[in-house]
Each structure stands twice: as structure tokens, then as C-alpha cells.
Amino acid sequence: MNLVNAIMVGLKEIWAHKFRSVLTMLGIILGVSSLVGMSALVKGMENGMKEALIAIGGVxxxxxxxxxxxxxxxxxxxxxxxxxxxxxxxxxxxxxxxxxxxxxxxxxxxxxxxxxxxxxxxxxxxxxxxxxxxxxxxxxxxxxxxxxxxxxxxxxxxxxxxxxxxxxxxxxxxxxxxxxxxxxxxxxxxxxxxxxxxxxxxxxxxxxxxxxAKTQPVQLVANTNGPAKSRGWGGRRSxxxxxxxxxxxxxxxxxxxxxxxxxxxxxxxxxxxxxxxxxxxxxxxxxxxxxxxxxxxxxxxxxxxxxxxxxxxxQEDWADNINKAIKNARMSGGIIAAISLLVGGIGIMNIMLASITERIREIGIRKAIGATFSDVFIQILVESVVIAVIGGAAGLLTSMGLVNFLAFLSPTDNTPVITVNAMMIAFAFSVGVGIMAGLFPAFKAAKLDPIQALRYE
Amino acid sequence: MALIEVRNVSKLYHLGGEEIRALDDVSLDIDGGEFISIIGPSGSGKSTLMHILGCLDSPTHGTIKLDDTMIENATPHQLARIRNQKIGFVFQFFNLLPKLNVLQNVELPMVYSGFSSRERRERALAALKLVGLENRARHRPMQISGGQQQRVAIARALVNNPKIVFADEPTGNLDSNTGEAILELFRKLSQEGRTIALVTHDPEIAAVTPRRIEIRDGKIAKEVDPRLAGLDRGMAVQKQNANQVA
Structure with a gap:
């Protein structure tokens, strides 16, 4: 069975269970878009930190x-x-x-x-x-x-x-x-x-x-409670x-x-x-x-x-500090987003396991007429990857909406910036998760004994 | 030279510490072009024999030679290739994939043998024509009758030009008229030179084949072979020995 065929079969299988597939993909969609969104936020933060450095002439x-x-x-x-x-x-x-x-x-x-x-x-x-x-x-x-x-x-x-x-x-x-x-x-x-x-x-x-501030109605009376007080220095300016x-x-x-x-x-x-x-x-x-x-x-x-x-x-110290802060932010955000992608992957694995249990008879038939271990293995694996790829692509689209939403939520913060790098990494990650999630169900399906699979009701 | 040579094949199962001999020292030859039936009550070991002959399973002891290839210690991968290239199966419950249409079901074995899609289509249509269902190619298995489904299954079994077709209770799930027609189709295919083995518990069905092998308790109990002039095997051997003595 060649790859194109396997992909077509996978797509058909996904189409046959639309709602279930969409729910499964949702895990990947959220994972990918949170990864891209997080990276966009960090990038915006980085731009904000760097603009003062650039304003004095750069490193x-x-x-x-x-x-x-x-x-x-x-x-x-x-x-x-x-x-x-x-x-x-x-x-x-x-x-x-x-x-x-x-x-x-x-x-x-x-x-x-x-x-x-x-x-x-x-x-x-x-x-x-x-x-x-x-x-x-x-x-x-x-x-x-x-x-x-x-x-x-x-x-x-x-x-x-x-x-x-x-x-x-x-x-x-x-x-x-x-x-x-x-x-x-x-x-x-x-x-x-x-x-x-x-x-x-x-x-x-x-x-x-x-x-x-221009778009907000003018506040005529300062919002004060109690006696006048100084609110102290610092913290107000970026x-x-x-x-x-x-x-x-x-x-x-x-x-x-x-x-x-x-x-x-x-x-x-x-x-x-x-x-x-x-x-x-x-x-x-x-x-x-x-x-x-x-x-x-x-x-x-x-x-x-x-x-x-x-x-x-x-200005190397300044630049180093910025890089260090960005690295930390990226690391912590990346780990959280990666965990959510991982959860999406577990969702895929779960649904693939349910799906092969439903299709034991089909797998038995396919094996009886000559499907080898690798034929079945690739078919199930491709199906899982196809779910992940579609989810990943949809996640990239949603991430744009997510980033716009984040920008809308805090209009005075640095604008989050989506980078091509982040999108590629997130997409590659989702494909990787799809492969990882498919390995075990694919192995389980491919290992089935054709006689027992044919008898399965 | 026989198409299939079975020598001293035994199949043992272990169930709860108890050893079950599903097949016990069976030897058998099947020639190319033969139309034979394997009969026996349920639990007699006929299905196990078919699974072993059909390379779905491998024997505990003994050897099988299929089309000049020894399939002793074959890996699951090699067994799958043999099933794909040399063997066709027809099952009692048709076992068509409900999500694929008739044509796609017939194409399925060729998907695993790597034909181009055009060649697959041509050969699948030819096979459907052979069973008289070329005008049902776009239907789903659920949209056609049981007899038609079984014909599709036969077309699927034939499409890779196998050396032998195994039919496991092919009429078991059909009414008698439709079953008749399916048996008629097998007879026709046999006359065209195909090797077909029917596995059944019903002596009436077995009666359509010239050669009949009866299995009981994992052994060949009785064999009717037209080449030995309607004598059972033991008598035939005696007769042969007598001839040699004479």
C-alpha cells in the first residue's frame, strides 16, 4: 500500500467520524495555537525590551x-x-x-x-x-x-x-x-x-x-479615596x-x-x-x-x-539581560504550550485506540487478503498523522485569531508578533506528536492475529 | 506435482493446561485445477486445516509446500505476501468493508500488491464481470443482497489470480436458492480451471465437488477421490497394493 493510498484511507476515516475527529483535532489546534500565541507574546515582549536599546543606537x-x-x-x-x-x-x-x-x-x-x-x-x-x-x-x-x-x-x-x-x-x-x-x-x-x-x-x-487615553472619556475627577497620598516612584513607566x-x-x-x-x-x-x-x-x-x-x-x-x-x-550587558529574560519567558511559556500539545497527542492516541478496537474485523479482513504488518502499521500511523497535520494547520490559523484577541485584551501592551519560525516549530511539533501518538495504536493493530480478528464480533 | 503438499501436519492448542489437538498428523495433496470440499462437523478441525492451508496460521508440526515453496517457519510478513499473491478467501459472513463500495472492495487485494490505480480498476471490473456484478460497482455492500455480496467476495478472492481459492461455508448465510447459485458459480469457475476448496459441514453442499475430504477429530476420516474410482482411501490403498502384488 503506497503512501497516497494510506493518506486517502486516513482522510476517509476522518471524514466518516467528523465530530469525533474535530474533537480530537481540537486538542492539537489549542496546543499549536497556544504555542504560537505564547511565542508571539514573548516576541512582542522582546521587541518592547529591545526598542529602548535600539533607540540609543543598538548593541x-x-x-x-x-x-x-x-x-x-x-x-x-x-x-x-x-x-x-x-x-x-x-x-x-x-x-x-x-x-x-x-x-x-x-x-x-x-x-x-x-x-x-x-x-x-x-x-x-x-x-x-x-x-x-x-x-x-x-x-x-x-x-x-x-x-x-x-x-x-x-x-x-x-x-x-x-x-x-x-x-x-x-x-x-x-x-x-x-x-x-x-x-x-x-x-x-x-x-x-x-x-x-x-x-x-x-x-x-x-x-x-x-x-x-484619547479614545477613553476624560476623567474629570481623579479617582481618590481618603487623604491625598503619593503613590511613589517607579513602576509607572516602561x-x-x-x-x-x-x-x-x-x-x-x-x-x-x-x-x-x-x-x-x-x-x-x-x-x-x-x-x-x-x-x-x-x-x-x-x-x-x-x-x-x-x-x-x-x-x-x-x-x-x-x-x-x-x-x-x-550595551552588551543590557542586551545579555534582555536575551536572558526572553529565554526564560520562552522556556516557561514553551513548556506550558508543549504540555497542552502533548495532551492533544494523548487525545489522538486515545481515539486511535478506540478506532482500531472498532475496526478489528476490518483489520482482520485486510490481513487475510494480504496486508502485511507494515501495511496496517502505516495505515494507522498515517491516520494519526493526518489528524495531527490537519489539527496543526487549523491551529496555525486559529493562532492568528488568538493573537489578535490577546492584542485586543491588553491594547496598551506590546503587540504580539507571530514569527514564521514559531509557526514552523509548532507545526513540526504537532506532526511529531501525531507520529508519537500513532505508534502504539498502529503497533497494536498491526500485531493482530488475522484469524482472531476475523472471529471478533 | 501437487499444488499443495501437506505432510504430517499437526496443530496443538493449549487451553488451561490441557492440550488440544486440532489437527493430528494430516497428510494431503491438492492438485492444480481440483474442486474439492473439506467436510466435517464443527470442532472437527476443518477450519484449522483451512487456516493452515490458507497461510493464515502455521502448523505446530509438519510441513506444507505451496506451489513449490516450502512454508515452514515463514515470517508473518512472508505469509501475508503468500496470502496476497496465491490465495483467495471467501467467508461465510462475506467480510466486505462496509465503508468501501463494491469496486473498491474488489480492488483491495491489489492495493496491497502494488498495482497502479488504472490496472486495479480494469482488473476489478473484469473480476466483477466474471461474477455478473459489473453494474453494481458503485454500490455499497449494504445496498446489495447477500448473494450479491458473496459474489463480490468471490470477485475479490479471484482478482489477484490466486493459485487456490478457499471458501469457508460460502452458503452458510444465504437462503437455499441463492446458495445454489453461488455453488453453481463455483462449479463454473472450477470448469474454467481454477482450484477451489470448499469448507463446509453440510454433505449436500460437499456433494457438488468431485473430491471430498472428511475430517473428524483432527484426522482425515474418509476421502472420496474420483481418480480412485469412488473408493475410499483405505480401499484405494489396498487396491493399489493388490495391483502391485499382482
Missing amino acids: EKVRLEENDLPAYQQTMADQAVGCTMNDVYALQKSAPLIKMVTPEMRTRDVTMTHGNRSFTPWNFIGTWPNALEMNQHVVEYGRMFNEIDDEQARNVCVIGTAVRDSLFGSPEQLGYEYNPVGEQITVKHQPFTIIGMFEHYESEQDRKAREF SGGFVFSMKNNTVYIPLNTMWIKFRATAGSNNIPDARLSNMSVKVADVELMDQAIQQAHNVLMHTHKGLEDFAFQT
Whole structure:
């Protein structure tokens, strides 16, 4: 008996007992869809955890900061120059594992004024135009400054939405989105032109909560019982919330403008080799992170005359923590979903056992006219696998509905994401369960003695 | 050269510490083209003999040679192949699969011998024509009469061109007229050269076959063989010996 034949017989058998087959498949359907749904939830969680990491530039971004000299070099502390433009050029020329270098000169004591409003941003940074790519910024209005702005040290700036909100009013206050491009502002008594504004950065959860709040009726009276109380810090914002508000609190100006107009506040000097607050580098390949850092280290040891007055700061710990949390969530969810698939498999085995008991006579007839052990074995096994495959396919379809339902239940959480991988694994698992569940009934049926099976009433 | 050579076959069962000899040292030859009946009351061992001849069961002692193949110590797999290729069965209760239609039932043995579906269909239709049921091919077994069901079973037994067809009480579940017709069909098939063995308890049915073997208590009690001019076996042997002496 060939496989096509066995599958046709299996389908016919399933069709002959529609209700029973559907009930049996239900176990597999629920198992597969819970496996896919669980994996989609974890994937959504992972995306939520990673978006803050991506927002600061991803794992491939490494910050290079000044550091205290090691104890044995302390005597040469006056020779330590810190990060300078010279380092930037040296890394660009001599470290091929480093894809991009962005110098930064930053200060915090800067007040920006427009009319009667003023604001002090957290990050007031003089940098190169490539900071846009380095720090994953997106310009929503206007443009980023370019090399000519930098070369000529023009008084131009690109601001984050938090700056706009303070100087011109937020969309919530105004009721519309104010475009500040072209506005003149004063920065430390210098006139500056806003030439661009970044988009508003927020985590997916915050964005959803904000959009969800819009759809809810306004609550006029705060829900309070008893005396006023502080509900304490923390717990209210998603883990990456700080990263996003920092990012919104950014002002970029050309590096040369910073160096020429604000070098005192930025802690720089006026010699041609300008001193930087820090620099960011992007490694070409995260897999080669250690090698890239070693390479950069070697280059910098050269430019720093052997003085190790710098340190690298990576996001590997953060990424590791995310991976660890995701692995745990996936493991525990996976085991629970796998158990439910297993229960589905037991259901199949149960029904197959009942089915072969019903068909002992049929099996006897088939054996009497020449069906071998393997013919009967394959027929029963295929039947069980066919149930599992149909159940698995239906489970994949239901999983989409299940995931939508989960997303509907908690609209402000990270959106669950169905991955092709999860679907393939769940489907393969259901086929495996079908095979496992069919083995014993198939063996039992194939082993039947034809004479006794024919006599069975 | 006989089609089936049975030599000193015994079948022993153990029931609750008691040994039951279902067959006791039976030797028998069946030639190709013979129409024989195996008769005996229930419990005589005739069914056991048929099961062993039909390769559904293997003997405790003794040997069987079927179509020049010794089937001593055959594995269940080999027995299944022999049943499929060389043996056809017709049962008292027809034993058709109710979920398949007539044509599919007849095709079933060929499913296990690996014919293409077109060849299966052609041969099954030919076999149905042989038993006069080609216009019932699409019916379910439940939709046709008992006699027709038995004809379908005969078509199924014949479809793989077996060396021998065993019919176990083929008329036992039919009224006498229909039974007559089925026996007539067997006679016709026999005249076409097929080897057929009827197993029955009814001497009237056994009477249609030229050669009759009567089984009692697991032994061949009496044998009527037309080749030995209607004499029973013991006398025939005596006669042969007498001839040799003379």
C-alpha cells in the first residue's frame, strides 16, 4: 500500500467520524495555537525590551569616554589629553572593524530662550552630521545640519520634541503639532536658527497608552479615596522610558559651532587638536565586537602615547539581560504550550485506540487478503498523522485569531508578533506528536492475529 | 506435482493446561485445477486445516509446500505476501468493508500488491464481470443482497489470480436458492480451471465437488477421490497394493 493510498484511507476515516475527529483535532489546534500565541507574546515582549536599546543606537554602538589613568600611570596624568579630534581621524583611518566614528562635545549648562520662555536641555551636543545615523535619530521637520554648516560653524540647531514643547508648546497644549523650523532662538546670547526637529520618540507601550487615553472619556475627577497620598516612584513607566525622554531632550549643533562659540562650557580648548567630551563608534559586525574594541584600543594607545586614559562602554550587558529574560519567558511559556500539545497527542492516541478496537474485523479482513504488518502499521500511523497535520494547520490559523484577541485584551501592551519560525516549530511539533501518538495504536493493530480478528464480533 | 503438499501436519492448542489437538498428523495433496470440499462437523478441525492451508496460521508440526515453496517457519510478513499473491478467501459472513463500495472492495487485494490505480480498476471490473456484478460497482455492500455480496467476495478472492481459492461455508448465510447459485458459480469457475476448496459441514453442499475430504477429530476420516474410482482411501490403498502384488 503506497503512501497516497494510506493518506486517502486516513482522510476517509476522518471524514466518516467528523465530530469525533474535530474533537480530537481540537486538542492539537489549542496546543499549536497556544504555542504560537505564547511565542508571539514573548516576541512582542522582546521587541518592547529591545526598542529602548535600539533607540540609543543598538548593541553595535560603543561609547568611548575619558577615564582615570591606571595607578601605574598616575605620574603622567598631566600628559593625558583625553579624547581629541586626532583620535577620531586615527580611528577612521586605522580601525577597519569600526564602521563609523562620531565626535561629541557636550554641555548641560545651556539655556535656550524664545520670547518669554526658556529651557535647558539635558543634551546640548556639538557633533557631526553622522550623529543622526549613529544615535538612530529621525528628522521629522526640516533637515539635519550638513558638512557646510559644520565647516562654516553656522548658528543652526536641530532640536528634539521636548525642546519644542517647552519653547513653543506641546501638541497636547496647543491642540496641534507646532512646526518650529525657521524659528530664531537665543542660546547663551547667541542667535540660533532651528533648521530641523526630530520626531517624537516614545516606547510602543507609551504610544499605545497615549492613543488609548484619547479614545477613553476624560476623567474629570481623579479617582481618590481618603487623604491625598503619593503613590511613589517607579513602576509607572516602561523600562526604557528614560531613554526616550533623554532622546527627546536633545539639541544638536555643528561640532565647529560648539567648539568656536561654546568651547569653554564644553570643556574644550583652542588648540587645533580639539578636545572632545566623548565619541561614539559603531562596530562593523557585532559578532566581532571584542576584536573591534581591541583594534580601537590599539589605535588609541598609539595616539595617546601609551596612556590608557580612556574606556569603552558597550550595551552588551543590557542586551545579555534582555536575551536572558526572553529565554526564560520562552522556556516557561514553551513548556506550558508543549504540555497542552502533548495532551492533544494523548487525545489522538486515545481515539486511535478506540478506532482500531472498532475496526478489528476490518483489520482482520485486510490481513487475510494480504496486508502485511507494515501495511496496517502505516495505515494507522498515517491516520494519526493526518489528524495531527490537519489539527496543526487549523491551529496555525486559529493562532492568528488568538493573537489578535490577546492584542485586543491588553491594547496598551506590546503587540504580539507571530514569527514564521514559531509557526514552523509548532507545526513540526504537532506532526511529531501525531507520529508519537500513532505508534502504539498502529503497533497494536498491526500485531493482530488475522484469524482472531476475523472471529471478533 | 501437487499444488499443495501437506505432510504430517499437526496443530496443538493449549487451553488451561490441557492440550488440544486440532489437527493430528494430516497428510494431503491438492492438485492444480481440483474442486474439492473439506467436510466435517464443527470442532472437527476443518477450519484449522483451512487456516493452515490458507497461510493464515502455521502448523505446530509438519510441513506444507505451496506451489513449490516450502512454508515452514515463514515470517508473518512472508505469509501475508503468500496470502496476497496465491490465495483467495471467501467467508461465510462475506467480510466486505462496509465503508468501501463494491469496486473498491474488489480492488483491495491489489492495493496491497502494488498495482497502479488504472490496472486495479480494469482488473476489478473484469473480476466483477466474471461474477455478473459489473453494474453494481458503485454500490455499497449494504445496498446489495447477500448473494450479491458473496459474489463480490468471490470477485475479490479471484482478482489477484490466486493459485487456490478457499471458501469457508460460502452458503452458510444465504437462503437455499441463492446458495445454489453461488455453488453453481463455483462449479463454473472450477470448469474454467481454477482450484477451489470448499469448507463446509453440510454433505449436500460437499456433494457438488468431485473430491471430498472428511475430517473428524483432527484426522482425515474418509476421502472420496474420483481418480480412485469412488473408493475410499483405505480401499484405494489396498487396491493399489493388490495391483502391485499382482
